[in-house]
Amino acid sequence: MTSPHERPTPSTSSWWRDAVVYQVYLRSFADGNADGIGDIAGLRSRLEYLRDLGVDALWVNPWYASPLKDGGYDVADYRKINPEFGTLDDAVALIAEANGMGLRVLVDLVPNHTSAEHRWFQEALAALAGGEERARYHFRPGRGVDGSEPPNNWTSVFGGSAWSRVPDGEWYLHLFDRTQPDLNWDNAEVRAEFRDILRFWLDLGAAGFRVDVAHGLAKDPTYPDLERAERMLTMVEDTTAHPFWDRAGLHAVVREWREILDEYPGSVMVAEAWVADWNRLAAYLKPDEYHQVFNFHFLQAPWEATRIRESIAVAFDAAHAHGALPTWVLSNHDVVRHSTRYGLPQGLDARAWLLDGDRALLDSDLGLKRARAAILLMLGLPGSAYLYQGEELGLPEVHDLRLDVLDDPVWEKSGHTLKGRDGSRVPIPWTRDGGSFGFGADGSWLPQPVGWGSFSHQAQAGVEGTTLELYRSALRIRRELRSGDESLEWLDLGPDVVGFRRGTGTLVMVNLGEEPVEIPEGEPLLSSGDVADGLLPADTAIWVAVPPNRR
Numbered sequence: 001m002t003s004p005h006e007r008p009t010p011s012t013s014s015w016w017r018d019a020v021v022y023q024v025y026l027r028s029f030a031d032g033n034a035d036g037i038g039d040i041a042g043l044r045s046r047l048e049y050l051r052d053l054g055v056d057a058l059w060v061n062p063w064y065a066s067p068l069k070d071g072g073y074d075v076a077d078y079r080k081i082n083p084e085f086g087t088l089d090d091a092v093a094l095i096a097e098a099n100g101m102g103l104r105v106l107v108d109l110v111p112n113h114t115s116a117e118h119r120w121f122q123e124a125l126a127a128l129a130g131g132e133e134r135a136r137y138h139f140r141p142g143r144g145v146d147g148s149e150p151p152n153n154w155t156s157v158f159g160g161s162a163w164s165r166v167p168d169g170e171w172y173l174h175l176f177d178r179t180q181p182d183l184n185w186d187n188a189e190v191r192a193e194f195r196d197i198l199r200f201w202l203d204l205g206a207a208g209f210r211v212d213v214a215h216g217l218a219k220d221p222t223y224p225d226l227e228r229a230e231r232m233l234t235m236v237e238d239t240t241a242h243p244f245w246d247r248a249g250l251h252a253v254v255r256e257w258r259e260i261l262d263e264y265p266g267s268v269m270v271a272e273a274w275v276a277d278w279n280r281l282a283a284y285l286k287p288d289e290y291h292q293v294f295n296f297h298f299l300q301a302p303w304e305a306t307r308i309r310e311s312i313a314v315a316f317d318a319a320h321a322h323g324a325l326p327t328w329v330l331s332n333h334d335v336v337r338h339s340t341r342y343g344l345p346q347g348l349d350a351r352a353w354l355l356d357g358d359r360a361l362l363d364s365d366l367g368l369k370r371a372r373a374a375i376l377l378m379l380g381l382p383g384s385a386y387l388y389q390g391e392e393l394g395l396p397e398v399h400d401l402r403l404d405v406l407d408d409p410v411w412e413k414s415g416h417t418l419k420g421r422d423g424s425r426v427p428i429p430w431t432r433d434g435g436s437f438g439f440g441a442d443g444s445w446l447p448q449p450v451g452w453g454s455f456s457h458q459a460q461a462g463v464e465g466t467t468l469e470l471y472r473s474a475l476r477i478r479r480e481l482r483s484g485d486e487s488l489e490w491l492d493l494g495p496d497v498v499g500f501r502r503g504t505g506t507l508v509m510v511n512l513g514e515e516p517v518e519i520p521e522g523e524p525l526l527s528s529g530d531v532a533d534g535l536l537p538a539d540t541a542i543w544v545a546v547p548p549n550r551r
Ligand code: NOJ
Pocket: 070, 071, 073, 110, 176, 212, 213, 272, 333, 334
């Protein structure tokens, strides 16, 4: 048994297959210089916390030079750090320190678009229509007699048209905010630049990349109209012949990147691709493409045994077809935190509820109870797990942020029909009290709610039964049981139970029904709530070590 302090660096060959990756939303993690904004210094000061939590790697959300119109997913310079977050030296020091503690660092690669402040876009604006500076982006003439209509009916993921006009009358494409012009991946210079950016970060010690909007890189060069309007910020249902999502052309780009990663042993790429069809999504997982794709199907499954079982089974089938394992995730900076999602009536659109839903519909205690059970399920599965900062504290979505503090461009672009994603990005409470509950010396860029300190690290560390201690125990046991055995056998423990036995000898079960259910024989290792008389209560999960003769 190794303690988190002494653990060896995992072998470089395929460490990611069962890794636990902790997502750091830098702006909201820890503030090192008391300006209310999280930064690299803050993260460095909390590395020991992350090591002791028991994770294997960190994925750091974009930290590049950026006007922060979309939380840093609007990159002005891919080789510089935003001064609000620190310097490149700070980033290099962070990577080295993390590596020294056995924590790998994944950088967030944003290849679909740059910031409008990127040198290339500024050059494109200064150039004439048809000039090669514009060829790095998607510039088109407009429609209508005077070209005053956008080139087609494509809509931005954040709402409104996906096209904006520049003073000389041409239009440029932006699938997200107007300050995020889409790059043209048919352009050789764009391809070469990103190959260089990959090497830049790998040479600095990064272990790889989380790739933003991986399903968006290739666009239909004829720019045809969309046949039907698209919903904002959701999984794309049908991408078989889509003009900009999940097009075949993007895979050639990924293969180019993979050749570079293969020169750096142990480096990985995980694709953020909101593609509903698992067969199509699995195509990103080929041995010469991505090592992993995010699995948003599991995250989107409601709290129902059948739906959760299905979402797990389909993920395994798809990943296995390419010799890969699924990834698992319940929360990130783009979705309503799962402790709140599970506390709402299942089937209700949590994002719509955020704007004007009935607050009485939320049962926070139930949500947290289920969130704790869900994490034991997730961490009990073969494959790798992505955790979002603060979920280990049981943080809920902050659903009552005042409209005047909202920062997410979604609020404005959706015409005030979606409140946006700020509620999952509220700075972390580290201490019970203090101006910003230990996030920094004082103040935080998004206001923290009253009572936030009761979720803090200080309030939970070392206290039996807290969510933080549940995560720590789960990650420690998961590490101890790590055996390389990736098999799973489903168990029939009742219609409302998700249950399976691992090749490692652990039985994992979650009760999603209303009545207690019997726990099979074995040694209980960890449960998400109180268990008595051999019965697993509703909305509770348990890990049990199964005696060898029962396997
Ligand atoms: C996905 C990121 O996770 C999200 O935060 C961002 O707004 C979009 N991609 C655009 O980059």
